[in-house]
Amino acid sequence: MAATASTMPRRDDRPPFDFSYWLQTNLLSVGKIITLLVLIALNIWIIRTGLRVNPLTTTIVVVLWAIFGGLIAYNMVRHNLVHGMLRAVKVRIYTSLHGSLISLFLLVALGLALYAFVRYITFWPRWEAVVVNFRLLMVGRYPRSLTWRPVAAALFVVVLGVASLLTWGPVSRRLYRYRKVMIGLWLASPIILGIILYGVGAPFDAPDAGPLGRVNTRLWGGLMLTLIISVIAIIVSFPLGVMLALGRQSQYPVIKYFCVGYIELIRGVPLLTVLFMAEFMLPLFLPGGLTVDSLIRVITGFILFSAAYLAENVRGGLQAVPRGQYEAAYAVGLNTYQTTRRIILPQALRAVIPAIVGQFIGLFKDTSLVAIIGVFDLLSIGRAVLGQQEYRARQAEIYLFIGLIYFVGASGMSYASRRLETRLGVGER
Amino acid sequence: MTNIENAKDMIVCRDVQKWYDEFHVLRGISTTVREGEVVVIVGPSGSGKSTFIRCLNRLEEHQEGDIIVDGIELSHDIRNIEAVRREVGMVFQQFNLFPHLTVMENITLAPTNVRRWPKDKATQIAEQLLERVKIPEQAHKYPGQLSGGQQQRVAIARALAMQPKIMLFDEPTSALDPEMIKEVLDVMRDLALSGMTIVAVTHEMGFAREVANRVMFFDQGLVIEEAPPNVLFNNPQEDRTKLFLSQILHH
Ligand SMILES: Nc1ncnc2c1ncn2[C@@H]1O[C@H](COP(=O)(O)OP(=O)(O)OP(=O)(O)O)[C@@H](O)[C@H]1O
Numbered sequence: 001m002a003a004t005a006s007t008m009p010r011r012d013d014r015p016p017f018d019f020s021y022w023l024q025t026n027l028l029s030v031g032k033i034i035t036l037l038v039l040i041a042l043n044i045w046i047i048r049t050g051l052r053v054n055p056l057t058t059t060i061v062v063v064l065w066a067i068f069g070g071l072i073a074y075n076m077v078r079h080n081l082v083h084g085m086l087r088a089v090k091v092r093i094y095t096s097l098h099g100s101l102i103s104l105f106l107l108v109a110l111g112l113a114l115y116a117f118v119r120y121i122t123f124w125p126r127w128e129a130v131v132v133n134f135r136l137l138m139v140g141r142y143p144r145s146l147t148w149r150p151v152a153a154a155l156f157v158v159v160l161g162v163a164s165l166l167t168w169g170p171v172s173r174r175l176y177r178y179r180k181v182m183i184g185l186w187l188a189s190p191i192i193l194g195i196i197l198y199g200v201g202a203p204f205d206a207p208d209a210g211p212l213g214r215v216n217t218r219l220w221g222g223l224m225l226t227l228i229i230s231v232i233a234i235i236v237s238f239p240l241g242v243m244l245a246l247g248r249q250s251q252y253p254v255i256k257y258f259c260v261g262y263i264e265l266i267r268g269v270p271l272l273t274v275l276f277m278a279e280f281m282l283p284l285f286l287p288g289g290l291t292v293d294s295l296i297r298v299i300t301g302f303i304l305f306s307a308a309y310l311a312e313n314v315r316g317g318l319q320a321v322p323r324g325q326y327e328a329a330y331a332v333g334l335n336t337y338q339t340t341r342r343i344i345l346p347q348a349l350r351a352v353i354p355a356i357v358g359q360f361i362g363l364f365k366d367t368s369l370v371a372i373i374g375v376f377d378l379l380s381i382g383r384a385v386l387g388q389q390e391y392r393a394r395q396a397e398i399y400l401f402i403g404l405i406y407f408v409g410a411s412g413m414s415y416a417s418r419r420l421e422t423r424l425g426v427g428e429r
Numbered sequence: 430m431t432n433i434e435n436a437k438d439m440i441v442c443r444d445v446q447k448w449y450d451e452f453h454v455l456r457g458i459s460t461t462v463r464e465g466e467v468v469v470i471v472g473p474s475g476s477g478k479s480t481f482i483r484c485l486n487r488l489e490e491h492q493e494g495d496i497i498v499d500g501i502e503l504s505h506d507i508r509n510i511e512a513v514r515r516e517v518g519m520v521f522q523q524f525n526l527f528p529h530l531t532v533m534e535n536i537t538l539a540p541t542n543v544r545r546w547p548k549d550k551a552t553q554i555a556e557q558l559l560e561r562v563k564i565p566e567q568a569h570k571y572p573g574q575l576s577g578g579q580q581q582r583v584a585i586a587r588a589l590a591m592q593p594k595i596m597l598f599d600e601p602t603s604a605l606d607p608e609m610i611k612e613v614l615d616v617m618r619d620l621a622l623s624g625m626t627i628v629a630v631t632h633e634m635g636f637a638r639e640v641a642n643r644v645m646f647f648d649q650g651l652v653i654e655e656a657p658p659n660v661l662f663n664n665p666q667e668d669r670t671k672l673f674l675s676q677i678l679h680h
C-alpha cells in the first residue's frame with residue numbers, strides 16, 4: 001500500500017491535456033451533437049439580435065467570453081491546470097463545451113436585460129402616476145374624507161403585530177404575561193377592524209352619520225381590499241380545509257362522502273366559476289329577501305375554493321404519518337380526538353407547511369381575479385388609473401408598483417414559511 | 430412472582446378467533462394470565478403472535494370469543510376499550526415514539542391528558558421512570574436524537590407512565606443492534622421481577638428462561654404447546670415445537 005501511495009501521480013504530473021479524449025467526452029453521442037447544434041443556433045440568434053438592438057453591450061460580452069475561454073483553453077493545453085481567478089471563472093462558466101455555450105447565451109441575454117434596465121432607470125420613470133393615485137391604489141373609492149379610517153385600521157394591525165412580536169420574542173420575560181391580552185386583542189380584531197372600516201349606524205353620506213358612518217363595501221378597493229380578501233380567506237379556509245381532510249378519512253360514510261364530493265367538485269371547476277357562482281348564484285339559494293354583501297360572497301367563494309385544495313394538501317400530510325403513530329397513541333390511552341389533535345395533526349401539518357404556504361401565496365395572487373366580477377382590487381384599480389387620459393402611457397410604472405407589492409407580500413409569506421420550518425425543525429427529527 | 434396460582438386473573442381469553450377477510454389468523458386461543466405472571470410467546474413468522482397480543486388492547490378486533498382484561502370485556506363499546514387501554518401499556522418493535530415531542534413530553538402526554546394528572550406530578554413520575562430506564566439525562570432531547578436502545582427504553586417509560594397493570598411487548602428487541610439489546614432486556618427483566626404482569630412476544634430465550642412463568646408456542650393461529658420455559662425448551666412434546674426450537678437455536 002505504502003509503495004503505491006508514493007507512486008500515485010501528484011496533481012502537477014497528471015497526463016497532459018488529451019484533445020481526442022476531450023472530443024470523445026463532448027461529442028460522443030448523437031444527442032450531444034444535436035444539443036450542440038441547437039445551442040450554436042441559439043447563440044447565433046441572440047448575438048445577431050443583440051448586435052442589432054445593442055451592439056456595444058453584445059460585443060463586450062462576446063469578446064470577454066472569448067478571451068476568458070481562450071485563456072482557459074490555453075492554460076489547459078499548456079499546464080493542464082488552471083489557477084486562481086481563472087479557475088473560479090472556469091468552474092462557473094466553462095463547465096464543458098455545452099456549458100460554455102449555455103453561458104454565452106445567458107450572458108448575452110443578461111447583458112441586454114441589464115442594459116435595458118439601466119437605461120430605464122436613468123431615464124427616470126415618471127412615478128407621479130403612482131404618487132397622485134396612491135390613495136386610490138391603497139383604498140380604492142373609499143370616501144376621501146374618511147381616509148383616516150383605513151389608516152387607523154392599518155396602524156392598529158401594525159401596532160398589534162409589533163406588540164405581539166415583542167411579547168413572544170426574547171425581549172423580556174416580564175412581557176410574557178401580556179400574551180393573554182394580545183390573544184384577546186387578536187380575537188377581537190375582526191370586530192374592531194370591522195367597526196373601523198365598515199362603521200356603525202347610518203350610511204356615511206347621510207346627514208346624521210357620525211365619524212363612524214357605514215361605508216358600503218362597494219366603495220372599498222385597492223390594496224386594502226386585496227389584503228382583506230386574502231387574509232380572511234386564508235384564516236378561515238385553514239381550519240375548514242383541515243376539517244375536510246379529516247372528514248375525508250372519517251369512518252362515517254355520510255361525512256366521508258360529503259367531504260370527498262365537496263373536494264372533488266371544487267377541484268373540478270376553475271376558481272372563476274366558483275367566484276361567479278358565489279356572486280350570482282348564491283343569492284338564488286338564499287331564502288327570499290335575505291341579501292348578503294357582495295364582498296362577503298366573494299370572500300366566501302375564495303374560502304370554499306381554498307379549503308378544498310388545502311384539504312388535499314393536508315391529506316398528503318396525514319398519509320405521511322405512519323400507522324405506528326396512531327397505534328402508539330391509542331395504546332397509551334388517548335382517544336381519537338386527542339390522538340388527532342396531539343399526535344397526528346402536528347406531524348401532518350408540519351410535513352406540508354411548504355405546500356400550504358405555496359397554496360396561500362397562490363390565493364393571494366389569485367385575488368386579482370375578482371376584477372372580473374366588478375370588485376376593485378389592487379390590480380383593477382391600477383387598470384382604472386391607466387384608463388385615465390393623462391396616465392395612459394404610465395403602464396410600466398403602475399405595473400411595476402403593483403408587481404412590487406405582490407412580490408413583497410408573496411416573498412414575505414415564503415420567508416415566514418421557511419422561518420416556521422426551521423423553528424419546527426422539519427426534516428431533522 | 431410468588432404464588433401465581435392464587436393470584437387474580439388479569440387477562441382471560443376464551444376461544445378467541447380472528448379473520449383478515451378470508452384468512453383465519455387466530456383460530457381459537459384460550460388462555461388466562463394471572464396477576465404478576467410473565468408470559469412469553471414464541472412461534473414462527475406469520476403465526477399470529479402480533480395479532481394476538483394486539484387484540485389484548487384492541488389495536489386489532491377479534492370476531493369470535495371473549496377477551497376480558499382486568500375484569501373489563503373488550504367489545505365494541507369504546508368506553509371499555511379506552512378503560513382497558515388505560516390499564517395496559519404496550520411496547521412496539523419499531524418504538525413508535527412521537528417524533529415531534531421531546532422525551533419528557535412523550536412520557537407525560539398520556540398521564541396529563543388521559544389521567545388528568547397535574548403537570549408537576551406527571552413530570553416527577555417521568556423523571557423517576559427515566560431514572561429507572563437509566564437515561565435521566567435525555568429528557569429534553571427529541572426521539573430522533575437517541576440511539577435505538579435509548580428510544581426503546583423511552584417507549585417503555587412512556588408505557589409505564591400510565592401506571593398500567595399489564596405490559597405488552599411485541600418483539601421489543603428485534604429492531605435493535607446486538608449491543609443495544611441487552612440494555613433493553615435489563616429494563617424488561619427488572620420490570621418482570623418487580624411483579625408486573627407481562628405478555629411478551631420475543632425470541633430472546635435467555636430472557637424467557639430467566640423470568641417467564643410460562644412460554645406459549647404459537648403456530649398457524651393456534652397455541653400448540655405451553656409450559657414453563659425449562660420444560661418447553663428442554664423437553665418439547667410436539668413435533669412442530671421441536672422443529673421451531675431447532676431452527677431458532679441453530680441461528
Ligand atoms: N392487516 C392485515 N391484513 C391482512 N393480513 C394480515 C394483516 N396483518 C397481519 N396479517 C397476516 O396475518 C398473519 C399473522 O400476522 P402476525 O403479524 O400476527 O404474525 P407474527 O406471528 O407476529 O409474525 P412475525 O414474527 O413475522 O411478526 C400473517 O400471515 C400476516 O400476513
Ligand SMILES: [Mg+2]
Nearest residue numbers: 478479480600
Ligand atoms: Mg409480529
